[in-house]
Amino acid sequence: MDQSDILGIFQEAIIVTIKLAAPLLIVSIVIGLVVAIFQAATQIHEQTLTFVPKVIATAFLLWILGSWMIGVLSDFIKQLFEMMTLL
Secondary structure, eight states: OOHHHHHHHHHHHHHHHHHHHHHHHHHHHHHHHHHHHHHHHHTOOOHHHHHHHHHHHHHHHHHHHHHHHHHHHHHHHHHHHHHHHTO
C-alpha cells in the first residue's frame, strides 16, 4: 500500500462523512434560518424556540434516513476490509 492508496482512502472517508452529515446539517440550517426570521419578525427571543424544532427535525430525519446512512457506512467499511485482505 503506497501513499496514493492511503490518500484515496482518506478522500473516500471525507466523501462518506459529507454524505452522512449533509442532510442533517442542511435541515438544521434551514430550520434555524426560518426560526430566526420568525423571531426577528415577532421579537420573541427565546433560546428553546430554536433548539426544539432542530432536535425534532433531526430525530425525524435520522428515523427516515437512518437505514440509508447505515448502508453507506457499512459499504465503506466493507470496502476497507476488502482492501486490508489484499495486503
